[in-house]
Amino acid sequence: MSHNLEKIDNFSRRPGPVLLVILDGVGLGEENESNGVYMAKTPCLDSLMKSDLYTTLRAHGMAVGMPSDDDMGNSEVGHNALGAGRVFDQGATLVQNSIKEGKIFKTETWNQLIEGASKDTQTFHIIGLLSDGNVHSHIDHFLAVLNQCAQRGIKRVRIHALLDGRDVYEKSALEYIQKIEELTDKLKEQGCDYRIASGGGRMITTMDRYNADWSIVKRGWDTHVLGLAKEFSSAREAVETLYKEDPSVNDQYLPAFVITEKNSPIGTIEDGDSVVFMNFRGDRAIELSMAFDQGDEFDKFDRVRVPKVFYAGMMQYDGDLHIPKHYLVDPPEIDSAVSVYMCDNGIKSFAISETQKYGHVTYFWNGNKSGFVNEELETYVEIPSDKIQFEKAPKMKAFEITEKSIELMKTGEYQFGRINFPNGDMVGHTGVPKAIIESVEAADQCLAKLLETIKELKGVVVVLADHGNADVMFTEKNGKRIVNTAHSLNPVPFAIFDPSYQGEYKIKELDKRGLSNVAATLLNLLGFKQPADYDPSLIMFK
Numbered sequence: 001m002s003h004n005l006e007k008i009d010n011f012s013r014r015p016g017p018v019l020l021v022i023l024d025g026v027g028l029g030e031e032n033e034s035n036g037v038y039m040a041k042t043p044c045l046d047s048l049m050k051s052d053l054y055t056t057l058r059a060h061g062m063a064v065g066m067p068s069d070d071d072m073g074n075s076e077v078g079h080n081a082l083g084a085g086r087v088f089d090q091g092a093t094l095v096q097n098s099i100k101e102g103k104i105f106k107t108e109t110w111n112q113l114i115e116g117a118s119k120d121t122q123t124f125h126i127i128g129l130l131s132d133g134n135v136h137s138h139i140d141h142f143l144a145v146l147n148q149c150a151q152r153g154i155k156r157v158r159i160h161a162l163l164d165g166r167d168v169y170e171k172s173a174l175e176y177i178q179k180i181e182e183l184t185d186k187l188k189e190q191g192c193d194y195r196i197a198s199g200g201g202r203m204i205t206t207m208d209r210y211n212a213d214w215s216i217v218k219r220g221w222d223t224h225v226l227g228l229a230k231e232f233s234s235a236r237e238a239v240e241t242l243y244k245e246d247p248s249v250n251d252q253y254l255p256a257f258v259i260t261e262k263n264s265p266i267g268t269i270e271d272g273d274s275v276v277f278m279n280f281r282g283d284r285a286i287e288l289s290m291a292f293d294q295g296d297e298f299d300k301f302d303r304v305r306v307p308k309v310f311y312a313g314m315m316q317y318d319g320d321l322h323i324p325k326h327y328l329v330d331p332p333e334i335d336s337a338v339s340v341y342m343c344d345n346g347i348k349s350f351a352i353s354e355t356q357k358y359g360h361v362t363y364f365w366n367g368n369k370s371g372f373v374n375e376e377l378e379t380y381v382e383i384p385s386d387k388i389q390f391e392k393a394p395k396m397k398a399f400e401i402t403e404k405s406i407e408l409m410k411t412g413e414y415q416f417g418r419i420n421f422p423n424g425d426m427v428g429h430t431g432v433p434k435a436i437i438e439s440v441e442a443a444d445q446c447l448a449k450l451l452e453t454i455k456e457l458k459g460v461v462v463v464l465a466d467h468g469n470a471d472v473m474f475t476e477k478n479g480k481r482i483v484n485t486a487h488s489l490n491p492v493p494f495a496i497f498d499p500s501y502q503g504e505y506k507i508k509e510l511d512k513r514g515l516s517n518v519a520a521t522l523l524n525l526l527g528f529k530q531p532a533d534y535d536p537s538l539i540m541f542k
Contacts, residue, residue: 003340005341005523005531007527007528007529008527008528008529008541010504011504011524016409016454016458016459017409017457017459017460018417018459018460018462019405019416019461020416020417020419020461020462020464021447021461021463021464022361022418022464022466023045023423023443023447023465024075024360024420024421024423024425024469025423025424025428025465025466025467025469026424026443026468026469027059027469027490027491027492028471028491028492029468029490034474035472036439036440036470039433040438040444040470042441042444043444044445044447045447045495048495048497049495051495053496053497053498053539054494054495056492056493056513057464057493057494057513058515059073059078059465059466060467061073062087063515063516064077064087064514065077065080065088065089065093066093069489071134072134072486072487073466073515074167074281074467074487075425075466076090076282076283076364077090078466078515079365080367081514081516083338083364084336084338085336085337085531085534086533086534087516087535088332089332091280091281091314092138092280094315094332095314095329096138098328098329099141104328104329105148109326110148112312112326113274114154114274115274116310117154117156118152118153119272122270122273122274123157123158123267124149124157124158124273125224125269125273126145126158126160127276127288128142128161128162128277128278129162129207129278130142130162130173130180131164131167131168132176133167133486134167135167135487136280136281136284136285137278137280137281139180143183146183146194147187149192149194150187155192157194158196158198158266158267159180159197160196160198160223161177161180161235162199162201162202162205162206163176163199163239163252164251164252165201165202165251166203166251166485167487169482170250170252170483171243171250174240177239180196195266197259198223198224198227198256198265199223199238199254199257200220200223200229201250201252201253201254202251202252203253204219204252204253205220205256206219206221206224206288207220207284207288208284209283209284209286209356210283210359211300211355212356213387214287214300214301215301217287217288217300217301218301218302223256223258224269225268225303226268227260227264227265227268229255229256230258231257231258231263232258233259233260233261234259235257238259239251239254242254242255242257250431250485252485270309271307271308271309273307273309275311275312276312276313276314277312277313280314280329281317285317286317289317289323289324292309293325310326311325312324312327313328314329315327315328315331316331318363318370321370334368334369337366338522338523339366339373342416342523342526343374343377345528347377347416348377348378348415349378349414350414351378352380352382352401352405352417352418353383353419353420354382354384354385354397354400354401355382355385356422357420357422357425358382358383360420360466365418379408379414381408383397389430390429391427391430391432391435392435394427394435394436395423396422396426396442398421399442401419401420401421402449405417405419406449406450409454409457409459410457416522416526421443423442423470424469424470425469428470428485429469429486430485431473431474431484431485433473436470436473451497454497454499455499460500460525461497461498462494462495462496462525463493463497464492464493464495464515466515467492468487468488468489468491468492471488471490472490492515505524506539506540507538508536508538510536514535517535517536517537519534520534520536520538521539524541
């Protein structure tokens with residue numbers, strides 16, 4: 001397929017670079033004290049929102065490939081849409097459809113999982129985030145798999161429950177445990193021994209990402225595989241006890257636990273067992289998959305014992321690196337990402353963020369593909385994130401990202417750059433208002449520095465968010481505040497800062513504006529017409 005682009009007849013790109021700044025998690029919510037974006041002092045963003053080159057975008061639901069508009073967006077689907085220039089059905093939709101149509105249970109991978117656990121001495125293990133947030137997983141998928149295991153005659157299933165409190169209410173773990181137990185109690189009447197065997201909060205057990213902290217994965221391995229963690233007689237007892245021991249803790253930080261009987265764990269993972277990771281989103285599933293799939297070359301931590309199991313992911317989390325080797329649902333096939341067009345038309349670019357969002361401006365932006373599109377034309381910079389709870393350092397690495405971006409732009413080598421400030425999202429997930437407000441203010445201060453540099457270089461800045469989060473810090477019900485740590489369904493800002501602007505273009509009137517319209521807009525600002533199959537640009541030339 002040709003990726004050559006036509007140049008716009010009556011517009012040439014500015015002398016300086018086009019810079020895309022993604023204010024991760026900075027949505028547009030109600031103007032009250034529940035909104036950390038509104039409460040923060042953001043003179044730079046406020047000024048941009050008064051510009052003629054400002055509008056808002058949809059960043060959730062069907063606008064980013066989710067099953068319905070009741071589903072929140074997230075950084076992965078958001079960056080897919082930004083980089084692809086079109087909307088592709090995403091993990092939640094793909095898995096939902098595959099289960100609804102029964103396709104998932106007719107695959108060779110599913111049959112191998114069943115075969116591996118069909119002997120009375122073997123176990124079918126389910127690991128995953130127990131949630132209906134529909135960001136990493138959905139509890140309905142757990143229930144469907146449990147029912148299918150029963151139909152296929154599997155006698156013994158063990159569930160290793162990662163607790164959310166991040167994409168859902170912060171203390172909702174018992175609701176999801178109850179749903180699992182209601183079904184397992186019912187299946188017990190059919191002779192099925194199905195039980196929750198271990199668990200822990202997602203932010204300290206198993207679900208690390210981008211190699212930020214492998215001790216989290218080790219803790220998960222010790223818990224799920226080896227059965228080494230604080231012991232309880234049931235998952236319900238574990239959660240209730242841990243709540244009492246630390247009333248301030250929420251589900252995402254609950255300590256790891258193991259269920260035991262007669263002083264022995266009920267669900268360690270052993271040779272010959274089958275294991276499926278239920279998460280469909282890749283970033284926080286890759287590392288555990290590596291621990292199961294890689295042999296002696298695995299060197300991230302001492303696994304102590306490596307059971308010979310048949311391991312599968314709900315999806316393949318990295319298609320280029322083939323992680324994991326076996327999976328149940330094919331990921332979206334995203335072709336012709338905007339980076340491909342830029343490289344094939346000679347645009348030199350850089351991408352930069354800190355560890356927490358580095359994969360978003362590279363892997364997800366490039367259509368779920370690892371590595372460079374063209375190493376001669378691209379520079380990727382990862383600034384290591386601090387290994388600390390985000391509310392304790394809400395500025396994160398925003399200033400370091402800014403300094404490096406300015407350094408790169410001032411070389412004069414780059415025509416395009418994209419950066420992600422994680423603050424509004426990562427600190428937004430903590431639910432701590434003071435820290436959230438400070439995080440948004442830090443990002444705004446850095447944005448102002450970037451605008452100064454772009455003005456000096458006579459370039460253009462495009463500012464937006466990939467989804468909301470910091471814009472809803474809490475909700476109120478019956479006069480009681482409920483902390484919100486999840487993404488919001490709110491629209492996000494979109495603004496163009498163009499110091500050389502003389503009315504050559506304007507914001508286009510569109511029935512719907514979403515993240516997928518941004519790629520064509522960037523190509524326009526670089527002086528190119530958009531590809532025919534891309535969603536329309538957000539600007540039109542006069």
